[in-house]
Amino acid sequence: MKHDFSDLRLDRVTRRFAGAGGHAFAALNELTLTVKRGEFICLLGPSGCGKSTALNCIAGLMQLSGGSIWLDEQRIDTLPPEKRGFGMVFQNYALFPHMTVAKNIGFGLRMRGVRAAEIAPRVAHALKLVQLTGQEHKLPGQLSGGQQQRVAIARAIVIEPPLVLMDEPLSNLDAKLRIETRAEIRRIHKELDRATIYVTHDQDEALSLADRIVVMKDGVVQQIAPPHQVYAQPANLHVARFMGYRNVLELDVVREEGDRVELKGSDIVLTGVRMQPLNGARAALAIRPDEIVVGEGPGGLNTVSARVENVEYGGRDSLLDVVTQSGMLLHVRGPVTTALGDTVRVHVPIERALVYPLD
Amino acid sequence: MTTRTDASPRAKFDPALLLVVPAAAFMLLVFVYPFLNGLVDSFNPKKGGWLANYSHFFSTDNLWPTIWTTLKLALPATLINVGFALPIAYKMRVKSRYQRWITTILVVPITLGTVLIAEGMLTYFGPKGWLAQFLQFFHLYEGSIRLTHNYWGVLISLVISGFPFAFLLILSYITGIDPVLARAASTLGADPKSQFRQIYLPLLAPGLAMCFCLAFVQAFSVFPSAVLLGSPAGPTRVISIAAYEAAFEQYDYSLASAIAMIMGFVQLIIVAAVLGLRNLFYRGPVSGGKG
Amino acid sequence: MVNRNVATAWFDRAWRGLLLGLMTLFVVNIAFMIAAVATSSFAKRWLGTWLPEGWTTTWYTAAWKEFQLDAVLWVTVQVVFAVVALALLIGVPAAYTLARRDFRGKRLLMLLFLLPLMVPPITYGIPLATVLYKLQLAGTIYGVILANLIPAAPFVILVMTPFIEQIDPNLESAARVFGAGTGRMFWHILVPLLGPGILAASLLVLVRTIALFELTFLTAGPDSQTLVVALYYAVFAAGVRAPQSVDAMAMVYMLVTLAWLLIALRFVNPTQLVSRVKEHPQPAA
Numbered sequence: 001m002k003h004d005f006s007d008l009r010l011d012r013v014t015r016r017f018a019g020a021g022g023h024a025f026a027a028l029n030e031l032t033l034t035v036k037r038g039e040f041i042c043l044l045g046p047s048g049c050g051k052s053t054a055l056n057c058i059a060g061l062m063q064l065s066g067g068s069i070w071l072d073e074q075r076i077d078t079l080p081p082e083k084r085g086f087g088m089v090f091q092n093y094a095l096f097p098h099m100t101v102a103k104n105i106g107f108g109l110r111m112r113g114v115r116a117a118e119i120a121p122r123v124a125h126a127l128k129l130v131q132l133t134g135q136e137h138k139l140p141g142q143l144s145g146g147q148q149q150r151v152a153i154a155r156a157i158v159i160e161p162p163l164v165l166m167d168e169p170l171s172n173l174d175a176k177l178r179i180e181t182r183a184e185i186r187r188i189h190k191e192l193d194r195a196t197i198y199v200t201h202d203q204d205e206a207l208s209l210a211d212r213i214v215v216m217k218d219g220v221v222q223q224i225a226p227p228h229q230v231y232a233q234p235a236n237l238h239v240a241r242f243m244g245y246r247n248v249l250e251l252d253v254v255r256e257e258g259d260r261v262e263l264k265g266s267d268i269v270l271t272g273v274r275m276q277p278l279n280g281a282r283a284a285l286a287i288r289p290d291e292i293v294v295g296e297g298p299g300g301l302n303t304v305s306a307r308v309e310n311v312e313y314g315g316r317d318s319l320l321d322v323v324t325q326s327g328m329l330l331h332v333r334g335p336v337t338t339a340l341g342d343t344v345r346v347h348v349p350i351e352r353a354l355v356y357p358l359d
Numbered sequence: 360m361t362t363r364t365d366a367s368p369r370a371k372f373d374p375a376l377l378l379v380v381p382a383a384a385f386m387l388l389v390f391v392y393p394f395l396n397g398l399v400d401s402f403n404p405k406k407g408g409w410l411a412n413y414s415h416f417f418s419t420d421n422l423w424p425t426i427w428t429t430l431k432l433a434l435p436a437t438l439i440n441v442g443f444a445l446p447i448a449y450k451m452r453v454k455s456r457y458q459r460w461i462t463t464i465l466v467v468p469i470t471l472g473t474v475l476i477a478e479g480m481l482t483y484f485g486p487k488g489w490l491a492q493f494l495q496f497f498h499l500y501e502g503s504i505r506l507t508h509n510y511w512g513v514l515i516s517l518v519i520s521g522f523p524f525a526f527l528l529i530l531s532y533i534t535g536i537d538p539v540l541a542r543a544a545s546t547l548g549a550d551p552k553s554q555f556r557q558i559y560l561p562l563l564a565p566g567l568a569m570c571f572c573l574a575f576v577q578a579f580s581v582f583p584s585a586v587l588l589g590s591p592a593g594p595t596r597v598i599s600i601a602a603y604e605a606a607f608e609q610y611d612y613s614l615a616s617a618i619a620m621i622m623g624f625v626q627l628i629i630v631a632a633v634l635g636l637r638n639l640f641y642r643g644p645v646s647g648g649k650g
Numbered sequence: 651m652v653n654r655n656v657a658t659a660w661f662d663r664a665w666r667g668l669l670l671g672l673m674t675l676f677v678v679n680i681a682f683m684i685a686a687v688a689t690s691s692f693a694k695r696w697l698g699t700w701l702p703e704g705w706t707t708t709w710y711t712a713a714w715k716e717f718q719l720d721a722v723l724w725v726t727v728q729v730v731f732a733v734v735a736l737a738l739l740i741g742v743p744a745a746y747t748l749a750r751r752d753f754r755g756k757r758l759l760m761l762l763f764l765l766p767l768m769v770p771p772i773t774y775g776i777p778l779a780t781v782l783y784k785l786q787l788a789g790t791i792y793g794v795i796l797a798n799l800i801p802a803a804p805f806v807i808l809v810m811t812p813f814i815e816q817i818d819p820n821l822e823s824a825a826r827v828f829g830a831g832t833g834r835m836f837w838h839i840l841v842p843l844l845g846p847g848i849l850a851a852s853l854l855v856l857v858r859t860i861a862l863f864e865l866t867f868l869t870a871g872p873d874s875q876t877l878v879v880a881l882y883y884a885v886f887a888a889g890v891r892a893p894q895s896v897d898a899m900a901m902v903y904m905l906v907t908l909a910w911l912l913i914a915l916r917f918v919n920p921t922q923l924v925s926r927v928k929e930h931p932q933p934a935a
Contacts, residue, residue: 059546060545060546061542061545061546080545080550081542081545081546082545082546082547082548082549082550083548084546085548086546087546087547088543088546090539090542090543092539094537094539094540094542094543096540096543096544096558097540097562098561098562107544107547107549107557108547108548111544111547111548111549111553112548155547156546159547159548165546373751373753374832375746375747375750375751375832376747376751376753378743378744378746378747379743379744379747379748379759381739381740381743381744382740382741382743382744382763382803382807383744383759383762383763385740385799385803386762386763386765386766386800386803386804387762389778389796389799389800390765390766390774390778390800391762392781393774393777393778393780393781394773394774394777394778396777396780396781397774397776397777397780398777400777400780443672446665446669447669447672447673450666450669461673463915464677465677466911466915467680467908467911468680469857469861470857470860470861470907470908470910470911471684471861471904471907472860472861472862472863472878472903472907473861473863474863474878474881474882474885474900474903475687475878475881475900475903475904475907476683477885478687478881478885478896478897478900479683479684479686479687479900480683481885482683482686482687482690482893482897483679483682483683483686483687484683488686489682489686489700490679490682492700519676519680522676550658551662572768573767573768576767576768576769576770579770580770580771580772580773580864582772582863582864583863583864583867583882586886587882587885587886599770599772599864602772602776603772603776603868606776606779606780606868612776612780615776615780616776616777616780619772619773619774619775619776619777620773622770622772622773623769623770623773626769626770626773630768
């Protein structure tokens with residue numbers, strides 16, 4: 001079991017379950033991914049998309065139905081979890097309730113036959129890394145949620161694994177703690193200089209932590225890309241919706257020119273950038289609320305008139321629901337001075353109006 | 360979840376507390392009172408000083424050995440029951456069709472009751488029963504088997520009636536341990552054997568102790584099997600037989616109560632010893648994670 | 651490395667085989683034991699051969715008359731249902747209070763309730779019989795019911811308390827906010843939610859009481875015997891009677907118990923009584 005590795009390769013990893021009707025469904029379908037040493041990978045998607053299944057398969061807690069997993073040139077999907085040597089942080093922490101913090105953290109080292117004299121300093125070092133020095137003799141039941149989570153992290157990293165797996169570790173913390181711990185996780189990852197695979201349904205977490213994001217839906221990979229690309233150039237409509245492109249308008253295709261597409265609705269005409277080959281007379285136009293600008297567009301292009309139907313004050317700006325004359329609804333971020341019932345002109349830059357085929 | 364007891368000087372009376380009254384009153388009247396009555400009675404013998412019953416017990420040759428006889432039956436039976444129930448229940452901890460079937464099948468002997476088991480054993484395990492014929496037919500054992508009307512008969516019947524109970528109880532404790540703890544241990548390098556020894560066993564220790572005590576109580580109270588399947592005059596003269604004889608054959612209720620008290624006391628010692636051992640282990644909650 | 655894997659796999663298989671073998675031995679022997687009793691009850695004469703010489707059902711009719719099984723069955727039914735009803739009546743409210751409230755002396759009260767389950771029936775049965783005798787209740791069906799109630803009520807409390815703890819206390823608060831007093835809250839909210847628990851508890855008590863020997867034995871008179879005590883006397887005096895009629899009676903007893911057990915198992919999954927933690931939903935996400 002190696003401590004220095006150069007990549008972890010998932011090759012068409014598939015996991016099927018017996019479904020309700022008796023036929024099998026693929027919770028994970030042909031996931032192919034290569035993780036390089038030093039990378040922080042996020043598996044991102046809604047419930048049921050297969051991200052936790054993928055993590056469990058990598059850890060060895062679940063058998064593969066198809067495909068293989070390789071650590072450099074060694075095939076590891078045939079190994080049981082105790083032989084793979086990865087560290088894992090569970091969603092509910094799974095701290096051993098009958099062991100102290102020190103014993104919990106030292107457990108992995110004990111299992112690997114590390115000498116007692118060597119265990120103590122390594123545990124102390126791990127505690128320092130997660131800033132829990134002094135809590136060695138407490139039982140998990142005596143710690144707060146945030147502290148338990150840090151013990152879980154310490155337990156996973158003290159064994160110096162080539163790969164750390166994290167299953168939605170922040171989902172049970174409150175908002176403030178979540179942001180603080182996020183920074184901690186990033187810092188620890190950098191210090192360890194190994195690789196981390198992190199599962200979450202929160203796109204803000206993924207954007208802030210990952211070197212690359214794997215967006216998944218129904219067991220199938222939708223996009224593998226660095227955060228800025230997933231954010232600005234979502235590969236398909238599902239990823240766009242998931243990443244916050246709240247405005248999705250179904251319009252008729254007028255014409256295509258290169259990668260520009262002109263679309264029209266009953267009272268609007270918009271031009272956007274095509275992201276995928278279109279498949280019919282209609283298409284979907286996806287726009288982020290914060291990328292719709294209040295005001296006249298250059299040359300009056302891509303501009304619509306709409307009435308403000310709802311205002312949500314947001315401090316810096318307001319989230320507005322505006323409706324065009326034909327009843328099309330747009331979510332827009334506008335100045336806090338906008339009032340209910342105002343008529344506004346809004347426009348969207350062509351490059352930020354993304355066009356996808358209807359699904 | 361419980362409400363905090365009100366610390367204000369004029370705390371309102373909680374009507375819910377009344378709900379315990381019928382049960383508590385019943386227990387006090389029908390259980391505690393007769394029991395205390397019996398205790399007092401035992402110090403009130405037909406003749407002699409206040410300890411006469413007890414000294415009589417410990418000096419009579421067909422009385423005081425009953426303690427040892429009963430222990431000789433109850434302790435091995437309990438060890439067998441708990442000792443086999445643990446590994447089997449451990450294998451059954453994953454919910455599956457097997458689990459449901461096996462639990463169902465094992466619940467049946469519990470319901471049969473000691474008397475039916477005794478009668479069945481006399482027929483089946485008897486010298487002319489099917490088991491004897493089976494062994495002779497396959498030349499596995501030529502002599503006549505002596506499994507009834509002796510120590511072994513009673514022991515076997517204790518295992519038949521006690522094992523399912525121990526099994527179900529241990530199974531309930533094992534399934535109360537969150538399986539994610541074993542998964543976490545495996546990612547840290549613990550093979551299945553270590554998972555059992557380091558995770559399950561310490562967390563099970565309290566439940567095992569409780570199971571042992573309950574199973575022991577059941578075995579120690581053996582009565583109809585000892586009469587029907589054993590030889591109540593000799594090797595399987597258990598203490599409950601002595602108590603029964605004193606009450607219903609000699610009509611000496613005082614002595615009977617004394618014997619009953621001794622019986623309860625011996626049992627209490629064993630239970631206290633086991634529970635004392637248990638305190639060496641962990642006694643907290645058995646789920647892992649957010650406290 | 652490979653050799654170790656093979657060795658552990660083999661050991662694991664052997665261990666599993668051993669356990670399976672023991673279980674099978676256990677179950678098979680019990681099954682045959684029951685079958686032996688059944689066969690004997692239908693046998694004309696059966697002396698040391700594989701199967702009896704002839705078959706008959708006369709033993710059943712003989713046993714019915716001889717042991718007055720109809721009267722005994724009726725007594726058993728009365729006792730069992732009375733015990734179940736009373737145990738629920740006093741046990742469920744007590745379980746509620748123990749599950750929901752903290753108060754001084756709660757531990758003592760819990761000990762009081764658990765004591766009958768830890769003390770051998772003979773130990774409290776004999777003093778109880780003495781007291782009943784003084785009250786002239788000994789030998790009557792009321793005495794038998796009282797005696798059997800002693801282990802039954804704590805059992806109900808033991809089974810119901812975790813059930814009640816599982817119910818969200820906010821439900822009770824909600825009911826109160828919407829105007830229900832304790833009585834109505836109990837009836838409309840708690841009892842329906844506790845249905846499965848109550849059913850489980852009553853079926854368990856029922857099955858246990860049918861089989862409970864010592865207490866009835868100590869307190870019953872000739873016309874207040876339950877089935878199991880009558881069976882004991884029949885076996886005990888078996889030297890005088892033909893063993894087959896005793897076997898016939900044993901079969902009747904077993905069928906009664908088995909019938910209730912099967913009914914119980916339709917409503918209660920034994921693993922429900924046994925499983926405490928919901929297995930982690932197989933991660934499909």
